[in-house]
Amino acid sequence: MTKRTLGVSVYPDHSNVDEDKAYLLKASQHGFSRIFMSMLEVSGGKEAVIEKYRDLISYAKKLGYTITLDVAPSIFDQLGISYQDLSFFSELGADGIRLDEGFDGRKEAMISYNQQQLNIELNMSNDVDYLNNILSYCANEPFIYGCHNFYPQRGTGLPLDFFNSCSRRFKEKGIQTAAFITSQVGKIGPWSINDGLPTLEMHRDLPIELQAKHLFATGLIDCVIIGNAYASDEELDRLGNLNRYQVTFDVKLCDCIHKVEKEILLDNQHVRRGDITNLVVRSTEVRKKYKAEKNPKNDCSHEFKRGDIVIGNDEFGKYKNELQIVLQAHSDERKNKVAEISDQELFLLDYITPWAKFKLEEI
Structure with missing residues (x-):
């Protein structure tokens, strides 16, 4: 049974690095230990990306965070990175990458044996036999994680019954799971549309701590991540004081x-x-x-x-x-x-x- 954790998200291509650092410091003081960092959009060449991300990741590591980079196939093409060599992400200091899009199962299984021992995070928000397919190719299971999507557009988040079904596929296999909640004040996300960034549609307008209470109460989610940036000091405080193991x-x-x-x-x-x-x-x-x-x-x-x-x-x-x-x-x-x-x-x-x-x- 995995201990439950809290995470925050940052978007280096849409934010200021000093503000990101200040946010990460505050969140760490409230018991947050994980970062979801978007690389779905990057600007500049490889060296510019390295300079921007390495500095922020290095600072986050000093605060004790583990960092997952959200990546898309276009980023691999844009930066000239091979799925057979993930050293680029390792050199940035990341602990894992999230595959925003899936492959054929065999490829994910092979990637999970990467020499850098990066965690490979899979998209949980599809109720198909995706995970079993990957595991059937003898994937390196300790390095396989699951994480739901978030949904910036109002009305497009997952319904609860579908969320439960998707999540059970991972939880029943003992895979660590994560899902997103939304700050009611955060304005930064990966896209221009940002009606909040929850996984569950029913959470979009709820107080942030109630969203987290619910995700933990389902027994299906190990890590609750704030999808948008920046959550308020009060929101961070309320989440930091939340009992993660029983409903209060x-x-x-x-x-x-x-x-x-x-x-x-x-x-x-x-x-x-x-x-x-x-x-x-x-x-x-x-x-x-x-x-x-x-x-x-x-x-x-x-x-x-x-x-x-x-x-x-x-x-x-x-x-x-x-x-x-x-x-x-x-x-x-x-x-x-x-x-x-x-x-x-x-x-x-x-x-x-x-x-x-x-x-x-x-x-």
Whole structure:
């Protein structure tokens, strides 16, 4: 199982190198460790490209980043590079190249044995047997990675079910995976059209940390990369503080919540009970921990909707102080409503499976 990472993207042919360096420094301070660097467009000859990219990559390596260069066949032709000799990219300091376009499988497998031991990153955004074809030619599997596309044009990002199907093809083979989220302030990308740079269309207008929460919650993505540049300091901070290994819901507390309920809600590791119900997500361990604590019935409404968080009150017998997240609307005088999940995050409830761990954080 690969540890989960965060990445940023830079576009040296569309940006200023000093601004790129400042951005990479800030991102590294927030725990980012991977760079997606576009080489789909380059200007000038080979020497000019070497000078520009080597300087930036050298700086990034000092900060501890691993760097993948996004390349297209036209770049190989333009710079006179052979697929049989990837020393050009190695000399720049890159750790891998992403093949924006595929070949016949046999060629990718051969490239994965490159003498420079560069990682070869494959395009994940096609639901075809591309990966298996490459692996059938005895590819050098530890050097094969997967990365989805991003989609600058509004309305062209992947739908969720298609994304899941594409991603499983890689994840089931143990291949490291990556996908893109979009900053809501970044303006720089590879093309003139830039309506954001997410992989999933449903993410295009969501807060950046919610996009990342979702990708990690699917269990299909190891590295989440900000597609456009430059994300704001606040966005970098929110992503840096994100729990990459369990869903943490943002919740709004009710006015009538009291001290013990607040502690149950915010200061505990919650686990969904394994024998699940459709009515609620049950976090039952907390009721054992707080069984001696009184919890009177409160004056808030006891009519509950999806996303409400409730805790059993003194009238609930042995279930007193059990925390539940409402999945289906119902009413129950024996439960106190203490908080509610933000509307934007309700879809993440689909990922709270039997025995799933989750946390709750006050907005």
